[in-house]
Amino acid sequence: MVKATTRGLSRRSFVMGTTAGLAAAALGGAASAQSVPMVNKITSGSTFRWIDSGDQKAVFYNKLFPQFAKERDISVVYDALPWKEIAQVVPLGVRNGTAHDVFALPQNVNPADAVAQGWVQPYDDFIPNIAEWKAGFPDGAFLPGINEFGGKTYGLPFTSNKRYGTHLLFNRAYMEAAGYDPETTPLNWTDFRDAARKITEAGQGRYYGFIIGGSQLGRWAQTVRNMGRMAGASAGGDSVIEADIDFRTGDFVFDSDQYVAAIELLIAMQADGSMFPGIMSMNAPQARAFMPQGAAGMILQGPWNIPGWEGNHPDFDFGVASGPVPDEGPVGKLTIGQGAAAPNTMWLFSGSQNGAIAGEIFHYLGTVQGQTDWANIVGAGDPPIFAEAIQRADMSGRAKAVLNMFNDQIRVGPNPVVGNGDLAKVIGAFQAPEINFARTVQGLVAGELKGVASEMKALKDRYNSALDAAFAAAKADGAAVDRSDLVFSNWNPDVDFGASDYS
Amino acid sequence: MRHLLNPMRWIFGDHRPTRQVALISTLLTVVCLIWIYPFLWMISTSLKSNAEIFANPGLIPRGFAIENYQRAWTEAHMGSYFVNTLLVTVGSVIIVTLCTSTLGYVLGRFKFPGRNVIFFGFVATVFIPQGFTIIPVFELLTWLGLSSNLYGLTLATSGHAMVIFVILFAGYFSQLPKELEEAARVDGVSFLQTFWYVMLPLARPMVVTVVIMQVLHSWNDFLLPLVVTLANPAIRTLSVGLYAFKGEQFIDWTGMAAAATISVIPVVVLFILLQRYFINGLSGAVKG
Amino acid sequence: MRLLQTFHKLRYHYLMLLPGLVLGGMFVFYPIFAALFYALHDWSGFNSDLVFVGLGNFVALFHDPIFWDAFKRSMIFLLGTVPLQMGLSLVLAVLLNNQLLKLSSFFRTMVFLPVVTPVAVMGIVWTFLLSPFNGPINGILLDLGMISRPIDFLGKSENVMGSVILVYVWKWLGLTMIYWLAALQTVPDEVYDAARLDNCRGARLIRHVVLPIILPFALAILLISAVGALNVFPLIMSMTNGGPFFASEVMEIFIYRTAFATGDGSIPRLGYAAAAGVLFGGVVLALTIVQALASRASKGKVEGATT
Structure with a gap:
């Protein structure tokens, strides 16, 4: 059969x-x-x-x-x-x-x-x-x-990890009318907010500036994390415990100026009325589906949209560009913890x-x-891990452009588990706080929580106690670990962290 | 005289009945249109093309996009989910009717050691919500090796709603005259035969009630099939299938509307055909 | 010895109890005791590491504001739906219990229709109907000039509970209506006859004649409706997933989320979820007992009044 x-x-x-x-x-x-x-x-x-x-x-x-x-x-x-x-x-x-x-x-x-x-x-x-x-x-x-x-x-490990899920995808016609060209000059935070407002005004209720799958909690965490990292809040890694830790100090960066400012930007855009109505009861796939329908002008999402939209909506004229960059100062790099994509x-x-x-x-x-x-x-x-395959493959202009951008923006950072294998036990024992990073951001943007700075400080405290508890549990389980295992003082977020850097 | 005796008098007093009837009929027509609007919208959307959803907000589709149904039936597997739901429903109706009628019969008509413990044990659990026991039920099914197949789902679907049926059957049987069994015993009919050939047929109205309530329960159930089908998407029921459909990577509004229509139409048709039994059967739940 | 004889004499009775008892034992009684057992342990469900924590889970629950919020929401849902559902359906039933209304059975069918449809399916349909972007409900309200901006029915915490309550009432009103109709039809015509001869009508007829007859039914209907209102998992799960930011997280969603759903680095906590179930089940059971006692008392009063 x-x-x-x-x-x-x-x-x-x-x-x-x-x-x-x-x-x-x-x-x-x-x-x-x-x-x-x-x-x-x-x-x-x-x-x-x-x-x-x-x-x-x-x-x-x-x-x-x-x-x-x-x-x-x-x-x-x-x-x-x-x-x-x-x-x-x-x-x-x-x-x-x-x-x-x-x-x-x-x-x-x-x-x-x-x-x-x-x-x-x-x-x-x-x-x-x-x-x-x-x-x-x-x-x-x-x-x-x-x-x-x-x-x-x-x-x-057959696909590459060099990608991020919050770069800008936008409707070219709407963006042009708003007076921006992100493919040539990436939008900074001020432009991003302004473009969202202009597109919304032009839409008059038929379309809106910015859309996000707001019921899918992870989207909020990723958006703030990546905006924060590109603004210089250097945090590294992709696993649940270290994604928001600055490896140079071993501290969580939830209450950093960059994270707080990123959340405040989202709140301001919500207050501007630039966000698509109903985002809080919409998951990421639903939100993505509104883009080719012409119902939203911008989304911070991943490269997986490109082949789908090109294949199913050949008439949809969309552009791909960097996620929002800081208004002043250099653009920080995004960090990954390993060369191969863990989810794949x-x-x-x-x-x-x-x-x-x-x-x-x-x-x-x-x-x-x-x-x-x-x-x-x-x-x-999900780009292949062999560089040769990317060269040989037949890909669209947008796909090649986005992969080049990833190469430029993403660096491999330290991976604590490679440094000390016993840390796997800490990761296994880690129980994230019930009101975690993603929920906090959602709550702040939805107006359920007030006071970004104080909430993020409280969040940091919650994560610190959760991490300490995980370390204690791992130690009780016989693991030789210490929170200093999360510190890599020689890390430079702008360059790849190689095998020799671990010693 | 009959028209003078209807309960509308309570509200309207002695106005001429025709005027009242016209007024109330109009009112009820409006209410009914609002009531079935979601169905009209669902069916209408299921017949629209994908390009039409935003362009044409009205209820009348421009054409008949039957391909929505083909997609839903084959590629979204609504066809196989339909069969799963049907199998679970039929299986659980048989199990529930047999188990609860026998139990209700013995509990309702006889005094014996342990009777009160069993009866009040059941009564005490009426109010316990499904969410409370879902974890142990899943563990039990895992232990029995039935945690991800249709047998397990059917069995658990039967077990979950049985308490109320036991109480209904016990109540119904207790009201039947005592002489029935006496007569049967004089005729030399055995205990089990008496139940099967004499008592169960007499309880037909309650059997209908239980069958219908279990059909509704099984077709509507969500938490249990959601949990049991987690590890094996092939045995999803319609409700779970549609829920998973919503959470997927892309959204296909018209296909979803078609899938929703597929899962709704069978029960609606069944209901309209057997309306009398539904109404009488459900009435039995409060009368009995 | 006498007991053994009794068992022997009644062996077929016991035999006949068996299938139902086995089924009930597996899916009604065992789960209750097992839930109590799990509730005393810390357990992720992933592995066999079952750690006894005594009443630790319950202590943690008492200090978990998210648990109490969910608990409160379940109660709000109960109090929001049951009176509305019972009141509206009684009015409908009274109107429809009228032989002059030619279309009575047609109306009855229409109102009953939502009852037979899968609730999770209709929940999804309603999310589309209530959407603030091109959703037909907002469209109609805008066209009628009743609102100037679309309402975010499911995405704003101040709207979400009200929205799910209304959808729930829409879904189940037909069932309650059937129960009321059944109750009304037990009032024999002669009662009205007699009442009319006594020149008793209007409010007095309802109060002194109809009410005492349907009151016992009302208690049964109340009980059935209340049980229903605690089983709202499919509706809320399919409409909001408990969001936004916990705003529609009722008890069953809390239990499901802690026991099964995972994400963002949380580990399933089956023991904790079971403890939440036990605590909630316990409170509900206590409420039921109180209600049952109250109903017995009032039933006695009604019977006393009519005899």
């Missing part, structure tokens, strides 16, 4: 037909190159299941898996779910033994924990000559404590009997051909 099904219930899969058609037309023969080399012995008739967060990735897998299933005489089930659901599906699946063969880890689960708890198994045995294959990846793709544990390979790192379920099948897909995704096929379809949304 040959079967490949997708259970992403989205517009994305709905418009698959049209997108795939467009993609095939645009790429010519590229699509037919998607053939996975046979490297393992596979039992026909098996059912192989794969789950990730979908979006543009689903377009790729929906082309890859049916053909792969046919060639190997197996069934492949591909599930694309939002992160909120992955956070539930995967842990529950692991607990009752029905997890997908290959899954993305929920964003609140630390890889070290997943390995320690026996959720995943290494795939070294399923890829012939694995050392040679791994050597094809750029430096920093495979890191102990991140995707290698005890000398075994657990995670597949794929893991092999410990209970899976289909390691051989997973191995073939993993192997293919780690070859220049696989990476190029990936880049052709997924594009800038």
